[in-house]
Amino acid sequence: MCTFHGQPCTYLRGPLPRKRRKATDPPEYRSQPNGSGSGSVPGMTHLNLNYPHGLNMTIPLDHHDEVEYPSPELLEALSPSLAGSENLGPAHRQPSLLDGTLGLHLKTHSEYVGLTNYREPCLLDLHPPEDPHTRSVRRLDDFTIFMIHRDRETTSETQRIADLDAIEKVVHPLGASLVNLYFRIVHPSFPILHKKVFLEKYARSYHEFSPPLLAAVYLLALDWSIFDRTLSTSSWQPDQSRLEALALRTMNDDMKRPKISTLQAGLLIQQRAKNNTWTFTSQLIALSHGLGLHVDCSDWAIPEWEKGLRRRLAWALFMQDKWGALVHGKPCLIRPDEDWDVRPCRIEDFPENAADEEHDPEGSAEVVIGRELFLRHIELSLILSDVLRTFYTAKATRRNGTLEQIGTIGVAELAKPIVLMLRDWYAALPEALQLQGTRMKKLSANGSLHLSYTAIDLALHRALLRNVSAVAPPELRHAIRMGARTRLVSAMTIISNLQPEHTQSFWGFMASAQLASIGTFAGLLWATSDDDLEATFYCERVEEYLWSLRVRSQAVPFARDALRMLEAEVGGLGPVRASNLPMEMMRI
Known part of the structure; x- marks a missing residue:
């Protein structure tokens, strides 16, 4: 407008953030899922299989003029209640859950403008894009701007x-x-x-x-x-x-x-x-x-x-x-x-x-428990992040790196707060998330949570075992190895405690590697054994674990994958004295 009237622009800031809808707004005009007039049946929890797949009434944000509306004849054939084009124009269309969204439109994709980008956010509002049909600017708040690109440039x-x-x-x-x-x-x-x-x-x-x-x-x-x-x-x-x-x-x-x-x-x-x-x-x-x-x-x-x-x-x-x-x-x-x-x-x-699972048939997972599982998995991933950042970075593990410089005592001190954090996390699990917390005719994803907890615990003690030096105090070395042994025995019981309700539920990509890490941990303890008796003990544990995986492999795909991984890497161990192993094998 300033350019049109030949006046200097005095509005140097972008548009202010839009006000949020009030809770008192009519439900049909809210953009939130529980109150959206989306044109679908309220409270819909399953598909209407008789709905005509050819009818598309979604209108991308700010592109209503490009939508092709169905003809009155087609609407009359599909459903008499839909006939009448006067109700289907842009000004009278049904509100959709997709209205006002950023990254959910079929024909556009967004690009976040980072703070070091050559574009300066405060300047983007001053000059409109050369071709608004292919690119536009969307400001979400005082500091956040996205470039909105049309998809036609990159795909058909x-x-x-x-x-x-x-x-x-x-x-x-x-x-x-x-x-x-x-x-x-x-x-x-x-x-x-x-x-x-x-x-x-x-x-x-x-x-x-x-x-x-x-x-x-x-x-x-x-x-x-x-x-x-x-x-x-x-x-x-x-x-x-x-x-x-x-x-x-x-x-x-x-x-x-x-x-x-x-x-x-x-x-x-x-x-x-x-x-x-x-x-x-x-x-x-x-x-x-x-x-x-x-x-x-x-x-x-x-x-x-x-x-x-x-x-x-x-x-x-x-x-x-x-x-x-x-x-x-x-x-x-x-x-x-x-x-x-x-x-x-x-x-x-x-x-x-x-309420969304009231009519779910048998064999479904529970929504509320699934939500809690997701939140607990996030907590575990934050603990895992601490483990990886502390014990598995290139600087920490290199020769004369952080871990080598602080020695076994220092490494144990670094591990102590994380061990306590894991212990507190496990103690705080509600009964519904315990491994035994299964319900009749319901699948349970609790097993994946407990296996993830075990994998993090073993990764932490794997780092401790690798950093037990020859000059470490004997009592500290003994404590570390006994702690590792206890955790191995506990971890090996997980596979035998899994019920069909667990194994038939959803498991993420890491399940097979997590199971394999239990056998690898036993192999590390075997490789660093002090004598033949200890080596024989861990060799037997490995064989027992492989058998547990083998008898479950037909029904549990991720157990079959873990078995394949372990048999290729640590299968066939014998009671070999650790003192006869090369140093490279001592640091698996």
């Missing part, structure tokens, strides 16, 4: 639709059953999607998704086909290999126009252990920085439910980084003390509650 919409059709063809007509199965079993303890948003979109058309996300949901759900009557009795099963290939190929294309759905798809794909690579994790972390997931979104002008989704997604990525670093033996990429400003998840960040 025709190709996206073709990919979605190819994915749907692989699972048709079982797609809806797979979606329901995913939200029954995977989602409760790994809530990186917004269930109501996903179902709202799926009820309209599978064309509303990014291809890798839809493929990833189908792919994970296929592992639990036996828990769905339609899937388990079907004479035809989807081609899992074909679906996996489509997920990976479309994921590569989606990374050219990254959005929240890209990160969600990547995390889901990585939960299948064979698809988990450190390079893939690194790409997802870099992608998340472009989405601004590493900064606090509390004051952003976006719907409250998207803030909760962003926090859950950010912490899921944090866990992926820490466990990926441990599993692959690589440095952590997320530094919580420096480049991580994400507020801890709260109960309000989880939209589902116990």
Whole structure:
């Protein structure tokens, strides 16, 4: 306006953050999930399988003019109640959960403008983009700006639709059953999607998704086909290999126009252990920085439910980084003390509650317990971060590095507060999260939490064992080895205490490596034994553990993977004197 009137601009600041909706606003105008007039049935918890998949009424933010509305004839054929184009124009369309969101639109992707970027946030408001149809600026608060890019520059919409059709063809007509199965079993303890948003979109058309996300949901759900009557009795099963290939190929294309759905798809794909690579994790972390997931979104002008989704997604990525670093033996990429400003998840960040599972069939996971499991996994990942930062960095473990300089006594002192932290964490677990806390006809993901706790405890004592020097006080050496022995015996009981309700639930990508770490820990104790008697003891423990995995391997895929890993690395140990082993083997 200033340019139009030939006057100097006196408004040098960006637009102020939008005021939040008041609690007294009519429910149909709220953007939060529990009060959104989304055009779907209120309280919807499962799919309406009779909804016409060809009807798409989602309107991307600020692009209502580009939407093609269905003809009155088509609406009359689909449903008489939808006929009448006067109710479907931009001015009268139904509010959607996606209104006002940042990273959830199909045809745009956002780019977080970092503080050292060549763009200066306070200057971006002064000059409009040269072509507003391909790029725009969105300010979320006084300090946060995103560049919004149109997707047409990097991918073909025709190709996206073709990919979605190819994915749907692989699972048709079982797609809806797979979606329901995913939200029954995977989602409760790994809530990186917004269930109501996903179902709202799926009820309209599978064309509303990014291809890798839809493929990833189908792919994970296929592992639990036996828990769905339609899937388990079907004479035809989807081609899992074909679906996996489509997920990976479309994921590569989606990374050219990254959005929240890209990160969600990547995390889901990585939960299948064979698809988990450190390079893939690194790409997802870099992608998340472009989405601004590493900064606090509390004051952003976006719907409250998207803030909760962003926090859950950010912490899921944090866990992926820490466990990926441990599993692959690589440095952590997320530094919580420096480049991580994400507020801890709260109960309000989880939209589902116990009422959402009232009608779930047998074999489902419990929503409330799943939420608590997710929060406890976050706590464990923070402790794991301390372990890795203290004992497993390049500077700490190098020759004449930090650990070698402080000696065995110093290393034990460093470990003491973390040991106490782990002990307090375990003591504070509620009864519902105990390993024995299973319910009839309900799957329980508690086992993954206890295995993660054990893996962190062993990683800590593995560092202690490696740093017992020849000049360490005998009583300290004895205490460290006895503590390690006690933890090994305790860890080996986990696999035998797992019930079918545990093993058939959702386990993340790290489960097989966590189980393998128990056998590796026993191998380290064997390799550093003081005499033949002690070496024989640990050799027998390894053989017992391998047998426990072997008898469960047919029913438990991650146990089969752990068995394969261990037999290739530590199988066939004999009662060899540690004194006869080369120094390299003493520091496994």
